[in-house]
Amino acid sequence: MLDRTAALNGGVLSGPRTPYGPPGAVERLAAALPGRLRDALPAEICLGSPWPVRVDVLLDEGTTEADVETWVPAVSAHGDALDLAVRGGRVVGMRGRAGDRVNHGRLDPQERQGWRHVGQDRPGRLTRPLVREHGRLVETTWDAAMERVVARSLELLAGPGGWGRIGFHTGGRLFLEECYTLAVIGWAGIGTPHLDGDTRLSAAAAAAALMESFGTDGPPGSYGDVDHCDALALWGCGQSGGSGQGVQHVLWERVLDRRLGPGPPALIVVGPEGTPAAREADVHLAVRRGTNVALMNGLLHELIANGWYDEAYVANHTAGFEELCLTVDAYPAKRAAEICGVPVSLIEQAAEILGAAERLVSVVAGGFHLAWQATAATCQVGNVHLLRGMLGHPGAGILHAGGPSSARGALETGAAGGLPGLRNWANPRHVRELAALWNVDLPRRGPATHAMRIFRYAEEGSIGLLWISAADPVRSLPGAGRILRRKDLFVVVQDLFLTETARLADVVLPAAGWGEKAGTVTGGDRTVHICDRAVEPPGEARPDLDIFLDYARRMDFRDRDGAPLVGWYDARSAFEAWQACSKGRPCDYTGITYERLRRGGGVQWPCTPSSSHGTERLYAGGRFNTGPDVCQTYGHDLVTGAEHGAEPHQGARPGARQNRAAGHHDRAFLPAADHEPSQEAEAPLDGASLNGGHLNGGSPNGTHLNGAHLDVLNGSADGAVDGAMDGAMDGVMDGVMDGALVVTGWDPVARQPLLAPALVRVVPRAAETGGDYSVASPLDLTASHPA
Amino acid sequence: MRMHLAHYLGLLHRSQHELADALCAVRRAHPDEPDLIGVCERLAEQCGDNARRLEPFVRRYSAQLSEEPERMHSALFSGARRGRLGLLRDLHDLYLLATQCEISWTLIAQAAEGVGDEELVDAVRHCGAATAAHLLWLRTLMRQIAPQTLIVAS
Numbered sequence: 045m046l047d048r049t050a051a052l053n054g055g056v057l058s059g060p061r062t063p064y065g066p067p068g069a070v071e072r073l074a075a076a077l078p079g080r081l082r083d084a085l086p087a088e089i090c091l092g093s094p095w096p097v098r099v100d101v102l103l104d105e106g107t108t109e110a111d112v113e114t115w116v117p118a119v120s121a122h123g124d125a126l127d128l129a130v131r132g133g134r135v136v137g138m139r140g141r142a143g144d145r146v147n148h149g150r151l152d153p154q155e156r157q158g159w160r161h162v163g164q165d166r167p168g169r170l171t172r173p174l175v176r177e178h179g180r181l182v183e184t185t186w187d188a189a190m191e192r193v194v195a196r197s198l199e200l201l202a203g204p205g206g207w208g209r210i211g212f213h214t215g216g217r218l219f220l221e222e223c224y225t226l227a228v229i230g231w232a233g234i235g236t237p238h239l240d241g242d243t244r245l246s247a248a249a250a251a252a253a254l255m256e257s258f259g260t261d262g263p264p265g266s267y268g269d270v271d272h273c274d275a276l277a278l279w280g281c282g283q284s285g286g287s288g289q290g291v292q293h294v295l296w297e298r299v300l301d302r303r304l305g306p307g308p309p310a311l312i313v314v315g316p317e318g319t320p321a322a323r324e325a326d327v328h329l330a331v332r333r334g335t336n337v338a339l340m341n342g343l344l345h346e347l348i349a350n351g352w353y354d355e356a357y358v359a360n361h362t363a364g365f366e367e368l369c370l371t372v373d374a375y376p377a378k379r380a381a382e383i384c385g386v387p388v389s390l391i392e393q394a395a396e397i398l399g400a401a402e403r404l405v406s407v408v409a410g411g412f413h414l415a416w417q418a419t420a421a422t423c424q425v426g427n428v429h430l431l432r433g434m435l436g437h438p439g440a441g442i443l444h445a446g447g448p449s450s451a452r453g454a455l456e457t458g459a460a461g462g463l464p465g466l467r468n469w470a471n472p473r474h475v476r477e478l479a480a481l482w483n484v485d486l487p488r489r490g491p492a493t494h495a496m497r498i499f500r501y502a503e504e505g506s507i508g509l510l511w512i513s514a515a516d517p518v519r520s521l522p523g524a525g526r527i528l529r530r531k532d533l534f535v536v537v538q539d540l541f542l543t544e545t546a547r548l549a550d551v552v553l554p555a556a557g558w559g560e561k562a563g564t565v566t567g568g569d570r571t572v573h574i575c576d577r578a579v580e581p582p583g584e585a586r587p588d589l590d591i592f593l594d595y596a597r598r599m600d601f602r603d604r605d606g607a608p609l610v611g612w613y614d615a616r617s618a619f620e621a622w623q624a625c626s627k628g629r630p631c632d633y634t635g636i637t638y639e640r641l642r643r644g645g646g647v648q649w650p651c652t653p654s655s656s657h658g659t660e661r662l663y664a665g666g667r668f669n670t671g672p673d674v675c676q677t678y679g680h681d682l683v684t685g686a687e688h689g690a691e692p693h694q695g696a697r698p699g700a701r702q703n704r705a706a707g708h709h710d711r712a713f714l715p716a717a718d719h720e721p722s723q724e725a726e727a728p729l730d731g732a733s734l735n736g737g738h739l740n741g742g743s744p745n746g747t748h749l750n751g752a753h754l755d756v757l758n759g760s761a762d763g764a765v766d767g768a769m770d771g772a773m774d775g776v777m778d779g780v781m782d783g784a785l786v787v788t789g790w791d792p793v794a795r796q797p798l799l800a801p802a803l804v805r806v807v808p809r810a811a812e813t814g815g816d817y818s819v820a821s822p823l824d825l826t827a828s829h830p831a
Numbered sequence: 832m833r834m835h836l837a838h839y840l841g842l843l844h845r846s847q848h849e850l851a852d853a854l855c856a857v858r859r860a861h862p863d864e865p866d867l868i869g870v871c872e873r874l875a876e877q878c879g880d881n882a883r884r885l886e887p888f889v890r891r892y893s894a895q896l897s898e899e900p901e902r903m904h905s906a907l908f909s910g911a912r913r914g915r916l917g918l919l920r921d922l923h924d925l926y927l928l929a930t931q932c933e934i935s936w937t938l939i940a941q942a943a944e945g946v947g948d949e950e951l952v953d954a955v956r957h958c959g960a961a962t963a964a965h966l967l968w969l970r971t972l973m974r975q976i977a978p979q980t981l982i983v984a985s
Contacts, residue, residue: 203984204982204983204984205978205979205982205983205984206983207983208978208979208982208983209983209984237978489978489982490974490975490977490978490979491974491975493975493979494865496865496866497865497866497975497976500863500864500865501979503863504914504915504985505985506915506979506983506984506985523863681964681967681968683873683964684870684873684874684964684965684967684968685866685870685968685971686964686965686967686968686970686971687967687971688967720873787865787868789868789869790865790866790868790869790870792866792869792870792968795865795866797865797868
């Protein structure tokens with residue numbers, strides 16, 4: 045019980061537990077009301093969350109709150125509101141924001157680590173632009189560096205299909221304003237569909253599943269649902285607290301507090317043994333790798349066979365029930381248990397909890413998002429909620445954990461494989477809306493290109509300029525190192541540190557980190573927070589937004605009337621431009637202003653100017669965004685990823701006929717999927733030993749090996765690992781290393797590669813062709829956060 | 832009494848096998864294409880299943896087999912190509928092969944209803960849907976890569 049009362053997280057002790065119980069029935073009714081009706085309620089009805097406030101303060105040693113000169117509003121990589129403590133032009137710590145709806149003052153105990161570099165002009169931090177001269181990166185001026193990028197861009201644009209020769213890859217550090225600005229530069233300025241980023245490796249399956257089921261992206265639930273729920277399911281949960289497979293630390297604390305208080309929710313956990321979540325669970329399902337869909341189908345089978353579903357909700361608000369029944373018919377609990385390698389009684393118990401819950405919250409995490417049949421399995425979680433009518437009311441919601449901090453911003457603004465404002469490329473009206481907004485012609489050249497294909501085009505030489513901001517694909521994307529070394533590929537890297545990727549660049553642009561620039565971040569339950577500038581960036585480093593604006597100005601992008609295409613000049617005006625783009629879309633930001641965010645803390649989209657609150661839960665009343673004029677996609681075949689057109693949307697897509705026949709366009713779909721055996725499951729990678737670290741106990745990320753040639757020991761890799769690790773190392777070492785990534789599968793709907801760490805043999809090699817630029821410690825290079 | 836239905840069943844059976852082989856050949860020829868990972872193998876498997884499902888019907892109707900007509904079958908795929916344009920052209924070939932399967936399923940469905948063979952109607956409904964998904968996938972992928980392949984210099 046020790047870890048329940050003193051939540052150990054990576055050895056760091058967090059604050060005392062604050063157990064609490066669910067709000068009363070009256071409060072629950074009040075919470076279900078739309079914002080403006082809630083304002084009219086008598087004040088004695090508690091409108092806030094009953095989760096006690098606990099303000100965590102993380103100050104550097106020797107500093108007290110009295111020493112702090114100013115507190116600057118900011119947000120953590122996981123979406124927790126905080127204030128940065130500033131003293132003498134330096135960040136000396138932080139304090140959780142008590143009144144914020146997401147964290148109620150709490151912080152991840154390791155939060156301080158992520159902000160170490162803010163404003164620090166220390167070795168390792170990039171402070172001047174670099175350009176490659178005779179194979180070496182040398183310091184230069186901003187003018188010289190930007191002119192190089194512009195000259196190369198113009199040269200490529202001048203050729204046939206020049207728009208298709210420039211691609212962008214983004215990562216976690218970009219704010220929403222920066223993502224939107226980049227999206228406008230890409231889609232409208234250059235006209236390229238090649239915009240994607242790290243979201244493809246982490247958040248793509250969640251987004252794809254939400255689109256398939258509900259019509260558009262956007263997590264339907266709210267963190268506040270944890271207060272109300274009587275059952276909670278963590279799907280694919282690994283170690284809690286910030287790791288890629290886990291659930292955000294603060295969310296996990298909220299769950300634990302509910303579990304310790306009166307009337308605790310039942311807890312189902314799907315994930316490996318030995319995690320805090322697994323120990324805490326009432327029902328823990330340690331399913332075999334690659335069998336999530338079989339498990340979900342088994343659970344759905346039990347719900348349907350026992351009549352534990354809301355017939356009225358299914359009949360009135362969903363489409364595709366018959367097809368779903370046909371599919372899950374083949375997965376009685378016994379068969380599912382055999383496939384998944386778990387006792388049948390556990391599946392039955394889990395189904396009983398899901399079937400009996402009055403208020404069910406699901407949190408889907410990396411164990412589902414980053415696994416075999418990721419989109420299909422995630423859709424089945426949506427199906428559980430749709431069958432039970434568990435959406436859109438207090439305590440009933442779906443949340444998604446994981447992904448880079450800016451994932452939502454990138455996905456919503458069109459910088460990550462979609463059109464801005466959750467629009468549908470296949471819908472001519474949506475494209476016309478954007479063309480009108482930007483006052484440009486938008487030729488329909490094709491849908492957004494996914495990250496793996498962008499790098500593939502670069503490898504083939506059809507992309508000639510790849511601009512990587514805030515990401516380190518050499519470390520995250522198999523083969524990237526090999527591709528970025530191509531002589532004919534011009535690589536621009538914009539980052540805080542000289543990352544492995546930056547070492548291969550032709551131009552390196554020093555960027556400002558969080559705390560050194562202003563902007564907004566949208567969190568896991570659609571809460572928008574502002575993150576202000578606390579200190580100046582070191583040296584000549586600039587906010588990413590300023591770099592993009594500078595590029596747009598130098599490229600002289602114009603609209604149809606000859607006015608500048610990018611008419612904004614700072615974070616606030618960029619946000620206003622984004623508001624106009626989001627207007628009328630499911631992610632409407634028009635009521636969320638900088639003033640409001642600074643005054644009142646986080647606000648959830650959609651929020652229009654007339655509403656006094658954001659929208660806590662999507663899809664209240666069972667109305668979804670699946671109508672052909674609203675939806676972000678007309679749907680995919682879950683096996684192949686084949687895209688349905690507008691016409692099949694009305695007819696051939698399973699369930700779509702029902703949607704039309706009933707005269708409704710706003711039913712949710714119940715996408716059915718069969719379990720597909722994966723190679724992974726047949727010859728499993730040994731996940732436990734891979735993550736444990738074989739090299740002197742070092743963590744995979746901390747292991748640096750110099751110019752090494754790697755042989756894959758694990759049979760499932762096919763040379764991809766060679767590219768992934770090529771040139772990605774800084775020390776010299778013999779032996780076996782872990783942490784190298786290999787592609788083990790492909791999710792055709794989310795267009796997401798499934799990556800697994802693999803054991804690789806390291807053989808030192810003489811030649812190193814990467815960039816030479818000396819820095820003090822190679823470890824500093826990868827410590828970029830929030831990234 | 833002679834029926835030509837068996838010839839069409841035979842044609843479809845052969846076409847499904849050809850499509851399966853072609854999918855595997857294209858996958859092998861373009862090992863670094865992310866969108867093909869796993870999907871080609873999966874579709875080839877489905878084609879094999881479809882062909883297997885046809886076999887009892889081929890046998891059932893072969894009793895009434897008429898003489899093999901001339902040029903009943905013509906090859907639509909003669910090996911995979913390399914490179915970006917090669918990939919698009921290969922997918923184009925697969926599309927034609929899948930179209931041949933699709934129209935064959937349609938015609939056989941009509942014939943099956945005509946002779947009142949409920950089992951065959953059922954098989955066609957199931958397998959025809961898989962073939963329709965194959966066509967849709969090929970179309971999706973071709974439309975994704977066509978602009979870059981045809982317009983953008985490299």
